[in-house]
Amino acid sequence: MKAELICAGFGGQGVLTIGKFIAKAGxxxxxxxxxxxxxxxxxxGGTANVSTVVSDEPIASPIVSFPDILVALNQPSIDKFGPSVRENGVLIINSNMCPHGCKRTDVQIISAPMSDIAAEIGSPMVLNMIAIGIIIGKTGLIKYETMEEDLTSFMKAKNPELLEKNLIAIKRGIELGKQ
Amino acid sequence: MSKILMKGNEAVAEAAIRSGCRLYFAYPITPQSELIEYMAKMMPKVGGCFLQAESEVSAINMVYGAAGSGKRVMTSSSSPGISLKMEGISYLAGAELPCVVVNVQRGGPGLGDIQPAQGDYFQATKGGGHGDYRTIVLAPNSVQEFADMASEAFDLADKYRTPVMILADGMLGQMMEPVEFKTPKTPEEMEELDKQHNSWCICPNEDGDKKHHHEINSLEIDPYVLEKHVNDLYAKYAVIEDKETRYETYNVSDDNEILCVAWGTSSRIVKSAINELKAEGKSIGLIRPITVWPYPTEAVKKAIGKKVKKVYVFELNTGQMLDDVKIAVEGKVPVDFWGKVGGIVFTPAEIKAKLEACFK
Amino acid sequence: MEIIAKRPESLTKTPFTYCPGCLHGVAHRLVAEAIEEFGLTNHMTGVAPVGCSVFAYKFFNFDMAQAAHGRAPAVATGMKRARPDMHVFTYQGDGDLAAIGTAEIVHAANRGEHISVFFVNNAIYGMTGGQMAPTTLPNMKTTTSPYGRNTDDIGHPIRVSELLATLVAPYYIERVSLLSPADILKAKKAVSKAIQYNKEGRGFTFVELISTCPTNWGIDPIKSRDWAKENMLPFFKVGCLRDKGEGVE
Incomplete structure (x- = not known):
């Protein structure tokens, strides 16, 4: 098994963190x-992106040219990385920030209003957790339990309320991913 | 100890502290800033000294003072800053002082850019500053190896009383990978380290010996004395070449039709391409110098199997290691080169295409 | 027989390499005597510069380092940080300290680095053969200002002591001269004070010593002192600019 991910979006949307949590869980x-x-x-303030690789084998190159999974939190990210997603790969889109979407028909697109859902949960900060949830729900790349354990270990004491919101966000993401 | 997900810049800093480094002088520069920031955070916690110098030049001269005082000391920078340190490194080599210098390379020349590159190979392996000298240069290709090389670099520096450079790049500095650290030096080991150089370094004259007079110096005004000093340095370098040359072979066999040579970050990408081609039944080997000085000339020579029709060198520069490979190959087979510059890292697909073309 | 003067034990027996009439020997002696008087010989280390006093590492009878041009304060910083139990000084000339080493001295002073700096100012580069220094006086002729220092072109001399006295951290800054026996006695007090404060761990101490260069000025040793009194002292006024121990801020 080897999965190559690119997460991209505006600086401050937490795209680097998505990759970090996936890598840590892996x-x-x-x-x-x-x-x-x-x-x-x-x-x-520009576009930030991160390449993450999760693999059973030792990873030779950490550079992802053709992602299996692309998380695009804004339109420029789709424009930049959309064309390189592998055939039948997964493209996760935050529809609130991607007015034009993606025209490709040979990839599996999951488009969700992540910003709205995050606001609904009560914190714009959990947007990246929704994306992680979708990855879990759609691909099973990592386990929900690993995420819960990790988040709990450093958030429970400091901010139990935010921990709860994060976990809700992941679960919402999983539902979206499974649809 | 369990693995931690960490950036190369932070991992090498943590490993240096665990290796007994308690003095660190540096100046901020991208893409190595996480290293200086980690040191700023951690050195006070272990009773060490972190000092942000006014310049790269000052930083390396602080290293000269601390190394001359017999203590484990490190500095780090990225390409333009390393150029500034080169004067100091020449003095350190001349005065035979142990220290560790980390170069997280970026694109050049000049201010260049901040993306990963391997354009400082010549500077690192051929001396770099003025005069006749060499520094041991270790080239990691993973975060784990980057970290492991910190303790190795200090051991080599102390053993041979010479500056040791770890030649990484922006990718290794910025990338996170799982890393496992060695146990930190015990207080007893630290005590041993602290006095290991007392026979020559600047230290208190505890017993009031009237003859106690240690000089930390690279100046020899008498040409014959300087000649002897340089010859002694090169006798030392010959020992280093003999004993400390390190390399890795990957998929090297007598069936190889192509032998690749790549170092540092490049070698990872080449490995990816080799794996894919191997699955398609093609036999390609890789030799990766781990010390780029001393260079594994003999190992490269030996890795050329009977069926090898071409040696292919891949670097993130315009062919700086290429010369060393050609020396090793001695014209026996053609040597080809492909590289990317400007801070652009080639992809496995690009390398694969280059290698595939060799089979056509 | 009564001994009234002898070589301080903190100087080696290596003969000085200075020109006849040069005052470096006097300055070395003042520093060596002070170190000895405060009982620091076995815990003292110094940094030699590049310039006429480049061989200072051979003359002081304790551990010494020789630094790259201008970098002595950085090297001394590394030494002091590595061995806080040692006392560290630098000995630098005006080209070394006030031109190529400007950044190092300003920042070592600004950090309040616990070192002493002895700065010998004779308004010229001696070792390289009499070129213009950052402290060369207006209209003064040197090999690289053959028509006299043109201040419109190259600026005025730098008053290093005053410059450093604008910083908050330095503990002690004084300018003295070596131009007469009486001046040398005053200089000795300043050097001793710097070493005393160094011993007591007070902070950054700096003594500027106004000196001469008979060889490169082309004036005999006695007249060169008169020349310096007439021409250097009006611009580089002797006096204490900072002494936190005595309430001089």
Missing amino acids: MKEGKNVSWLPSYGPEMR
Whole structure:
């Protein structure tokens, strides 16, 4: 098994964190993982993106040219990375920020108003957790339990309320992913 | 100890502290800033010294002072900053002082850009500053190896009283991978480290010996004395070449039709391409120098199997290691080169295409 | 027989390499005597610069480092941070400290680095053969200002002590001269104070010593002192600019 992910969006939307949580969970589940962010001026308000690889085999290259999964939190991310998603790959779109969507028909597209759902849950910060949930629901790349354990370990004492919202967000994402 | 997901920049810093490094002087520069930030956060917690210097030049000269005082000391930077440190590294080599310098390379020349590159190979492996000297250069290709090399670099620096460079790049610095750390030095080991150089370094004259006079110096005004000093340095370098050359072979066999040579980040990408071609039944080997100085010349020579029709060098520069490969190959088979510059990292697909073309 | 003067034990027996009439020997002696008087010989280390005093590492009889041009304060910083139990000083000339090493001295002073700096100012580059220094006086002729220092073109000399005295951290800054026996006695007090504060761990201490360069000025040693009194002292006024121990801020 080897899955290559690209998560992309505006700086501040938490795209790097999506990759980090996936990599961390993969590591905890005994997989080989790598996480390679874009960095520098690109991060400052522009489009941020991160390549994440989760694999049973040792990872030779951490660079993802043709992702199996693309998480696009804004339209520029679709425009930039959409064409390189592998055939039959998964394209997860935040429809609130992607007015034009993606025209490809050879990939599995999951489009959801993630910003609205996050607002509904009560915190715009949980948007990235919805995306992680969709990945779990659609691909089973990592387990929900691993995420819950990880989030609980550092959030429970500090901010139990936010932990709860995060877990709700992941679960909502899983439902969306399974549809 | 369980694995931690960590950036290369942070992992090498943590590993350096665990190796007994308690002095770190540096100046911020992308893409190595996480390293200096990690040191700023952690050094005070272990009773060490973190100092943000006024310049790269000052930082390396602080290293000179601390190394001359016999303590494990490190600095780090990225390409433009390493150029500034080169004067100091020449002095450190001349004065035979142990220290570790980390270069998280970016695109050049000049200010260049901040993306990963391997354009400092010449500078790192051929001396870099003025005069006749070499530094040991370790080139990691994973976050784990980046971290492991911190302790190895300090051990080599202390053993040979020479600066050791870890030549990484923006990708290894910025990338997170699982990493497992060695246990930190015990207080007893730290004590041993602290006095290991007391026979020559700047230290208190505890017993008031009137003859106690240690000089930390790279100046020899008498040409014959300087000649002897340089010859002694090169005798030391010959020992290093003999004993400390490191490399990795991957899929190297007598069936190889192509032998690839790549170092650092490039070698990972080449491995990816080799894996894919291997699945298609093609036999391609890779030799990866882990020390780029001393260079594994003999190992490259030996890795050329009977069926090899071409040696292919891949680097993120315009062919800087290429010269060393050609020296090793001795014209026996053609040596081809492909590289990317400007901070662009080639993809496995691009390397695969280059290698596939060799079979046509 | 009564011994009234002898070589301080903190100086080696290596003969000085300075020109006849040069005052570096006097300055070395003042520093060495002070170190000895405060009982620091076995816990003292110094940094030699690039310039005429490049061989200072051979002359002081304790551990010494030789630094790249201008970098002595950075090297001293590394030494002090590595061995806080050692006392560290640098000995630098005006080209080394006030031109190529400007950043290092300003920032070492600004950090309040616990080192002493002895800065010998003779308004010229001596070792390289009499070129213009950052402290060369207006209209003064040197090999690289053959028509005299043109201040419209190259600016005025830098008053380093005053410059450093704008910083908050330095504990002690004083300018003295070596131009007469009486001045040398005053200089000795300043050097001793710097070493005393160094011993007590007070902070950054800096003594500027106005000196001469008979060889490169082309003036004999005695007259060169008169020349310095007439020409240097009006611009580089002696006096204490900072002494936190005595309430001089």
